[in-house]
Amino acid sequence: MIKNDLFLRALKGETVNRPPVWMMRQAGRYLPEFMELRKKYDFFTRCQTPELASEITVQPIRRYGMDAAILFSDILVIPQAMDIEVEMKPNFGPYLPNPIRTAKDLDKVIVPDVHETLGYVFDAIKMTKEKLNDEIPLIGFAGSPWTILCYCVEGQGSKSFDKARGLCFTQPKLAHSLLQKITDTTINYLKEKVKAGVNAVQVFDSWGGMLSPVDYQEFSWPYIQQIVDALKDEAPVIVFGKGCWFALREMANSGASAVGVDWTCSAQNARYLTGGAITLQGNFDPARLLSPPEKIKDMVTQMIRDFGKDKYIVNLGHGILPNIPVENAQAFIEAVKSY
Numbered sequence: 001m002i003k004n005d006l007f008l009r010a011l012k013g014e015t016v017n018r019p020p021v022w023m024m025r026q027a028g029r030y031l032p033e034f035m036e037l038r039k040k041y042d043f044f045t046r047c048q049t050p051e052l053a054s055e056i057t058v059q060p061i062r063r064y065g066m067d068a069a070i071l072f073s074d075i076l077v078i079p080q081a082m083d084i085e086v087e088m089k090p091n092f093g094p095y096l097p098n099p100i101r102t103a104k105d106l107d108k109v110i111v112p113d114v115h116e117t118l119g120y121v122f123d124a125i126k127m128t129k130e131k132l133n134d135e136i137p138l139i140g141f142a143g144s145p146w147t148i149l150c151y152c153v154e155g156q157g158s159k160s161f162d163k164a165r166g167l168c169f170t171q172p173k174l175a176h177s178l179l180q181k182i183t184d185t186t187i188n189y190l191k192e193k194v195k196a197g198v199n200a201v202q203v204f205d206s207w208g209g210m211l212s213p214v215d216y217q218e219f220s221w222p223y224i225q226q227i228v229d230a231l232k233d234e235a236p237v238i239v240f241g242k243g244c245w246f247a248l249r250e251m252a253n254s255g256a257s258a259v260g261v262d263w264t265c266s267a268q269n270a271r272y273l274t275g276g277a278i279t280l281q282g283n284f285d286p287a288r289l290l291s292p293p294e295k296i297k298d299m300v301t302q303m304i305r306d307f308g309k310d311k312y313i314v315n316l317g318h319g320i321l322p323n324i325p326v327e328n329a330q331a332f333i334e335a336v337k338s339y
């Protein structure tokens with residue numbers, strides 16, 4: 001039994017005294033204690049060492065006492081496990097030296113045994129659960145197949161992922177086979193994460209908003225739906241798409257327990273588009289955490305009034321920025337806890 005089950009109750013749509021709160025990318029970005037570890041160990045060492053990954057996961061909880069923890073890891077461990085080389089270059093971000101652009105490239109991509117290739121993640125989950133001591137739930141996550149394809153084809157981050165979209169439109173069969181391999185791997189991976197102990201899973205479609213609404217229905221949504229179908233009886237699923245207000249209706253009707261909203265969609269529109277019955281999560285502009293703490297508190301209180309305290313999980317509209325002062329993040333969490 002989890003002692004603070006606010007987050008799990010909000011996912012079930014139950015009535016609560018105040019909404020739960022956590023922040024996307026809360027583990028490892030802006031905290032001084034994280035920066036200390038970052039100096040000593042490279043990125044994938046931090047991900048692959050359960051002592052480090054679990055420590056980074058609980059760091060923000062110790063400091064702020066959020067209502068849920070999210071495991072420190074990365075969405076790009078999936079392509080890595082599929083035999084696609086992924087590097088994390090300091091001051092550059094993800095770099096994939098051999099991007100997938102042809103049928104020959106795709107042939108080399110495997111659907112791995114997740115126990116063999118991603119066992120370190122499951123070990124990190126078990127160690128984190130011990131450290132959390134059933135105080136709060138632990139969230140596991142994966143990228144959406146489309147968002148993972150973006151990196152596999154582009155080979156690095158991008159403002160528009162033109163090569164990834166280009167591959168979909170010039171070689172749709174190839175794109176769909178890659179998307180299906182990613183989906184199969186992701187389903188096996190998330191199921192094992194639940195077995196290892198995570199209490200909910202979130203799918204990040206960070207680049208879904210790069211697609212037109214019509215193309216989204218072809219290249220992103222069907223694969224997320226497969227993931228929801230496969231996971232929803234194992235654990236609550238949260239679907240988050242950045243820039244995907246046009247897909248909120250599908251998301252709400254998918255069998256997911258909650259839908260993430262970014263800050264470009266108002267609470268009222270999000271409730272309208274999702275039909276009013278499903279739990280929503282979001283949607284504070286991450287850059288708004290640069291406002292003075294008093295302003296942050298006022299805006300968070302207003303945001304809770306706009307979404308309503310029930311069927312609502314307070315969060316940012318995307319990941320926290322690396323340059324956020326610790327006292328501003330504190331103000332965000334405190335505003336919810338004192339609501």
Ligand code: CP3
Nearest residue numbers: 024025026027028043070071072073074075093204206319
């Ligand atoms: O709460 C958490 O931070 C948990 C861990 C987490 C990381 N990445 C750690 C990380 C999570 C949930 C992610 C998800 C992720 N990774 C997404 C989806 C969410 C989103 O923000 O849209 C995406 C698109 C990635 C890919 C990725 N990983 C990029 C683009 C970068 C470089 C830029 C950056 O800092 O985000 C990473 C590296 C990364 N992943 C870092 C961390 C803490 C920073 C690198 C470092 O610490 O050395």
